[in-house]
Amino acid sequence: MDVLDYGIIDWGDMDRNCVDSLNDKGGKDLSRKKYPLNAESKLLSASPLVGPKFTMVTIKGENFGTDPERIQVYFNGVSAKVQNVTESVLSVEVPDGALTGLITLVVNGRTFVGPIFHYVRSAHVETFAGSLTSRQGYDAEARFGTKAKFNLPTDLVRDSKGNIYVSDYGNHSIRKITPKAEVSTFAGGGPEEPGYKDANGTNARFMHPQGLAIDRHDNIYVVDTGNYSIRRITPFADVSTVAGNGVKGFVNDKGLNARFDFPSGIVLGRDNALYVTEVEQHVIRRISLENAMVTTYSGSINRDCGSKDGPLLNAEFREPFDLTLDGNGNILVVDTFNDGVRLVDGQNDMVETFVGGNQGHADGYLDSSKFNLPRNITVDDNGIVYITDSGNHCIRKIDAYGRVTTVAGVPGSKGHKNGNGLRAKFSAPYGILNYMDGEIYVADSENNAVRKIVLE
Secondary structure: OHHHOOOOEEOOOOOOOEEEEEOOOOOOOOOEEEEEOOOOOOEEEEEOOEEOOOOEEEEEEOOOOOOHHHEEEEEOOEEEEEEEEOOOEEEEEOOOOOOOEEEEEEEOOEEEEEEEEEEOOOEEEEEEEEOOOOOOOOOOOOEEHHHOOOOOEEEEEEOOOOOEEEEEHHHOEEEEEOOOOEEEEEEEOOOOOOOOEOOEHHHOEOOOEEEEEEOOOOOEEEEEHHHOEEEEEOOOOEEEEEEOOOOEOOEOOEHHHOEEOOEEEEEEOOOOEEEEEEOOOOEEEEEEOOOOEEEEEEOOOOOOEOOOOEEOOOOOEOOEEEEEEOOOOOEEEEEHHHOEEEEEEOOOOEEEEEEEOOEOOEOEEOOOOEEOOEEEEEEOOOOOEEEEEHHHOEEEEEOOOOEEEEEEOEOOEOOOEOEEOOOOEOOOEEEEEEEEOOEEEEEEHHHOEEEEEEEO
16 A cells, blocks of 8 residues: 555755745645755655654764764654664654654754655554444434444534534434443434424434534534434534525525525534535535525535536535535535545635545545545544545545545445454445544444544
8 A cells, every 4th residue: 555655755866955845734735835954964865754653764864973862853843762873874763643744853953854754643443332233223222332323323523521423314313422432312303203393302303414513612513414404402402493494495595594405514614604515506505603694605606516626606516525624714525426625715715626536546645646435524633634435435534745545444345344444444434523633433324333543
């Protein structure tokens, strides 16, 4: 796999005045920045440039000296242990938790900036809640961990207390999972009682809920797909309708007068508005939380499907399914049937292709990687993007330098298997949640389970 292609970057023939580096935490701009080097430096190469913690990296150059006390090496700003040093060769161990970033060498107080080291975090996959045998079901009473049952879970959010909420599509309910893996029904009537009703907790009714978002007060916003509406659930489980009213259509208006047509994903923007992907109409809708006004934010004004980049209302999507915010407040849209992710730049009112666009599976960089029916997306605090690549039955990652890798799952092979990330198996994963640094949860839809990925 691409992630194991260890290589050498030779700096010997490059301009000694600078090193160009791709560097953007949100993964958007990828603009080139200059890092000055001393003209007399003799930092020639470093190898390998991809690997996990404790990888031994060899740095070659000239005039290093032989005193390890006078040499410091940093990976992405994290101090590394120098194992051996000669006048022309350093052996250094990649520190735990360094993540992807520049190699920096300090010799006798002089700083030399080298290439980017791509840090690979090993993944371990386990089943956190739901069936170990992929059987669907429903429990009216609370159950723990793998004794609980789901029916096509599709999305997840976390509240301020560490609880996870899951949209249980086939059970027409929103389920709650405590940090100790106790699963209960937070709202909705279960598989035998779909419907449309605002009420408290299990007295409320949903019809095939999908996308979830949560605000800082722990109010949950639910895309109630089968009811063509957006619902709100308070921390006390009171359910109300924000926009739409159970009638299919496409109408921009306030609150209950608005109409939707197969809404799916949702995100809370920085402007106190909800943004919703509308699959059948190939657009992104905006709902103001100040007055509940629904407008078309992006996508063809004629609601044509396609892959065209450009101004917000001239750009085209093809069944966009989910969306999230990057570190700059831009919206990343999972454009499912274009097999990629689009970036909606709200400041410049433009849409561009961020990654993908060709069906398949290929790791690499933004312009060469391939996806197969991606479904959901999340961004962590380091600007790293995680995507459920549903058609490939795996989890993909895009680091802050635009490198795409497979974190977990066997591309093209579905199943339910725990263990090492690249040997674990998923079956049409949908929702994905960055719970905390190094801990990701996945709504493994066809396995009727919530999976946990621990990154080390």
